[in-house]
Amino acid sequence: MCLAIPKIKAIELQYNDTVRMAKVVFGTIVKEASLEMVPAVKVGDYVLVHVGVARGIVNEAEAAKTFQYLKENGEIDELIEHTQVDRSN
């Protein structure tokens, strides 16, 4: 039940226009994904796809935060001092 974050290539309607589907690319394979849960999505967006359903647009600003987190961890040094004091007690 693999997960992937492909890019939306094209959008089409199916079942008498009741269903909105996208063509997405996983490596070299093109698959369909339902867009029912990401109504605001557009061609070119990255979406999290699981078992044939796109269920989230990936937020790039948030994606960058993991790397900022390390840099911002000056506070960690403080924490170490704190825990070491604790230990010697």
Next chain:
Amino acid sequence: MKYLEEYRDAGVAEQYLAEIKKIVTKKWTIMEICGGQTHSLVKNGLLTLLPENIQMVHGPGCPVCVTPLNLIDKAVYLAEEKKVILCSFGDMIRVPGSKQSLLEAKANGADVRILYSPLEAVKIAEQNPDKEVVFFAVGFETTAPANALSVLHAQRAGITNYSILTSHVLVPPAMEAIISDEDNVVQGFLAAGHVCAIMGLEEYYPLVEKYTLPMVVTGFEPVDLLQGILMLVKQLENGVAKLENQYARVVPENGNPSARKIIADVFEVSNREWRGIGEISLSGYELRKEFAAYDANKKFNVQIEAATESKECIAGDILRGIKKPHQCPQFGKKCNPLHPLGAPMVSSEGACAAYFHFSQAEYAEA
């Protein structure tokens, strides 16, 4: 995606490992809930790189592993006796039933198909109007929207020869069952990022508060997992217990409202039997009455006697984090991926299979 590669970057992972080593002073037992996280931790060798003080135990988050034996027997029965086109995910098809797996039924002539999505099963039903098509719908909150949507697709398209055999389980009740157990060893949780991407965070705050147990909603890439562990260890070392979200790039506070609505429209919460754990109240989904026509259980009214579980398999202890796969006497001996005794050895998200594939040599000695 701009950052996709970076999440597998060994340099960043090393920095996170170094930070974890720096701050950890005591022994901590941490459980990752989701089988996808277990798989990633083992595959990327993170378990052996973490400091000894951090003990990772692996939760019940492998949907295939917790699907009751009885339901597998039901699926086999539908394929063999009722001659339905029985579809499911690849892992599910290989799990041994009490007599045979779906894959073995297929080898004996049953029409069993491995699909990537339940939505494909609806198309198969459309193309085979003279046959019944059943999708064996297993999973956590993550697959619930897709399974619910398949029912809605069938309804909208007027397809009546499609139904689902549901075995849907929910994560928060299982977490509570684990932490409220008297044998519990878990001191902090990495909550499952993709479950929270659907359901949001609201169900987790009360658990954190009630059990004063820290939780970090975490993603699946090596860097995600290490950051999640670092955030959790920081809380533990500081005696803090709160809910944090490491995976905010995918997990909004409220989850995905469209997905939640589809789930709520199609399913209702019910008691559920978890293989290896037992019944947990209000821990699963059942189709609502309005959708009874799409419920394979009702449509075919299959009554099958409950089979007894193999006594040699200790999956129940594995799934609650009480034992590790290599502590099972059958691990790698009578039980291996070619001859699995239990589901955790079948699914790629099962802890036993993960240990077997990626670190057999190491754990065989331990």
